[in-house]
Amino acid sequence: MSEKSIWSESVSGKMRSSLGENIRTNTVIIGGGMAGILTAYFLVQAGVPCVVVEADRIGSGQTKNTTAKVTSQHGLIYEKLLQSEGLEKAKQYARANQEAIERYRNLAGILKNDVEWRDCSSYLYTRQDTKKLQREFEAAQKLGIQAELTEKTSLPFEVKQALEFKRQGQIHPLKFLYSIAENITVYEKTKVKCVEEHVVKTDSGEIYAKHIVFACHYPFQNRPGYYFLRMHQERSYVLAIKSGGILEGVYYGIDEDGVSLRQWGEYLLLGGGSHRTGKKICGNPYEYLTHVADEYWPGCPEAARWSAQDCMTLDKIPYIGQYSRSRPYWYVATGFQKWGMTGSMVSAMILSDLICKRKSKYAEVFSPLRFHMQTSVGPFFNESGHAAAGLMKQAAGAPEEKLEALRPGQGGTIEQGGRKYGAYKDESGKVYKISVRCPHLGCQLQWNEVEKSWDCPCHGSRFDYRGRRLNEPAQEDIGCHILDIRTGSD
Template sequence: MEHGPGAYGLPGRHGSFWMETTAAETPHPPLPGNLETDVAVVGGGITGITTAVLLKRAGYAVTLLEGNRICQGVTGHTTAKVTALHRLIYKELIDRFGGRPAQQYAEANQAAIETVASLVREYGIACDFARKPACTYAETEEAREKVADEADAARSLGLPAAFTEDIPLSARSYGAVVFENQAQFHPVNYLLHLASLIPGDGSRIYENTRALEVQDGGGRCTVRTASGTVTADTVVLATHYPFYDAPGFYFARMEPSRSYALGVRLDEPFPEGMFINADGPAHSWRSQPAGDGGELVIVGGMEHRTGEDVDTRRHYRDLEAYARSVYPLRSVDYRWSAQDYITVDGVPYIGPLAAGHENVYIATGFRKWGMTNGTAAATIITDMIRGRENPHAEVYAPDRFKPAASARRFLAHNIEVAEKYIGGAISRPAGDLRDVAPGEGRVLMIEGKKAGVFRDEKGRVHAVNPTCTHLGCVAAWNSAEETWDCPCHGSRFDADGKVIHGPAVKDLKPRGG
């Protein structure tokens, strides 16, 4: 349900700039039946597509499965910064894990920038790839010391870091850490070109083919879908969140987070670089050629846990108010939101799913830095499948759980999930169907049963059982996107209950179902 300018008082057109400015619909069919392949890659975002391309170049037959259309999930809603500067992370990594793992993380993300640059150059990809400095700036005096410490930590790891007193952004700043020679691009144009390299020589892409189950008996693996099965020597789960989770308990080690973006036009040129603040609610800035000779500026932030029972529309309004406090805006052209997962220790999980499941690989928990971490994941997993040692793999190992680094956040996360689940399971939501206004969604008790009710702009009622089909938490209404969002593990469903974001693979039942 797309809403144009002014809908519910929200700024801009509801749609990602990256997808709105991509010309053609992708041509890939659904899976037609059962087949065999060397590697099955599940997920058509930056990790899945890059992995499939690298494996095909190495001589493997690859089958890529995407539940919807490629590039339209998380990657299609990013701010698309290709940088190793991940707000403030290197001082934290050194303190938590020590110098060697921090070095691996730094080198993996720096190498990912060069991987993207190399692919753009080799295949002549028209994706507005441009080298830019990246900057994390202190908005307060208190954050200044953190920024200076981050610059020192990054330099100690060999990163191209420097501390500066001033930045060209008009936002208030008390100093910043800057990485030179980072990059930005149009992620959908980049990935659509890469995806075009996959079909042929035994490799293929199937869209609108949702993976429902992985059967991993220790030998060959089978991915089951509604329209057939794919049997493979190896499976790569590049689904942003591993829907096949039983042996790894990843649902208890990550939390889902949503954030928001606006595509705006300024009355003045935007300064050279990509920017994000160091502390507190995130404020992110970057520019992008708009295709009409002009310049779009992407402002991001206002993150919160997915499924929080709040009016999510206010995040767009607050983001617009913040942007106007920094620059005079000529217009707000686009608005969109994104979802990511954050692990309990802040580092992604990349590698074998779990002991005894060495033929199934995962890549998840990118902490909102998926352009480099996702590319690094593709490189690491490709090396693992080829039997080659990767120098960066250790820090990302999914079985690394370290109580000293993670126990407090792990405990807090699981208590919160339990409270969400128990509260959703036993509470009796107040209200009446007649109280649900057009454009509003609520969880109500109707005839003694819980119902997720949305009334659209024409007054039609859409009613579902709001119990998430993943692990049974009760979904909350997201008013900004008009979706049902699970507060426990981030599954999302449209107003009629259709899955639009895993880990759930089954739709919500109709009310009464």
């Protein structure tokens, strides 16, 4: 069974060279995902010299793991925005995301390659309480969003109510990304080690630039900005099944056990199982999605399964704009929640406007320099509490397992010589032992049984069982010591 997304399995992009020398340019963009490539595309269109640096390959981060719904319907967001931000900023948010959809639609129409754009409606649905949908509908009306309540959907089960947003879309994310990146200078396999003032230092050369954009999912530069105190990360899971049915539109369930759904050709994508990265969960999200698939699409074989990681901000609004007041020439795009397609396009719109010295219609609501007492203080202390708990666990928490008690395929925290380690035993009996201390800021890693990884509950860094980095903000691997307990040798 594939552990890659169905997008990765269906298309591949051309190889790009690494940096290899020191260069100068107007703008350097860190991150070759949708946000970074779109920003570069708009800058090139405006005649601004720019380059993109990517630690791996174009689209190898979160872009390949999206379900690629292009929608301004971001869960139950608009009633909350009206309450926390007021009418004008809520309108900015709604209009920015509506314009993002139109930009995708227009670009898909002019690109030479078929990027599989499909116009469709987007639905929130509930099988339980309709009151939340009613309030979200009223909020959407106030903001001028074309929406209506309905009980009719193409889902194979009854819903109490659904909220339909019209003129939304879906796309093949990698086909689109590769197509718009064709005429952009991208250096792949070029890992950024640090950024100092106007210099981006990589493992294969330095880049001096007037403007620097952090479009790398999670802004790894801790100071200034302190984004690690202003966000957390969440995991979510996707199952693709081969289904003969037709699902009109894209769907997002607002109930606790609701699932996300969209169709791609003969495949149906089911998403769900969200939880904070590093949180120990009960049950297997893939098993739950398989149960849903078996119940409503019996006999349909599984084609792929994969997971994604999302940055979640304090007030549920992305951080897009100036990185910090002390670095007016640095910019950031992060915190898209679970709506990376429109978040990426909005980022490209705002950041290209700022770099080109054009007035942005939407910069205020997304500004990373904001701090709202009412909506941010509680979440800020919650994030601080998670970090403190992770550090305390590292300092004083008891180990979870005994090395000799680990079963094949099992991992856990052990103690040896007065120090704690993370250990994983493979099916052949080899044990992979790593430091359980996250190299980012020192929190204790938590074993993720579902994905066989070590995850940080503080800031969301992840590592495979060999200690190899999977997700930022950590910028380095963890050393691994391999033991063969059958022979007692290293």
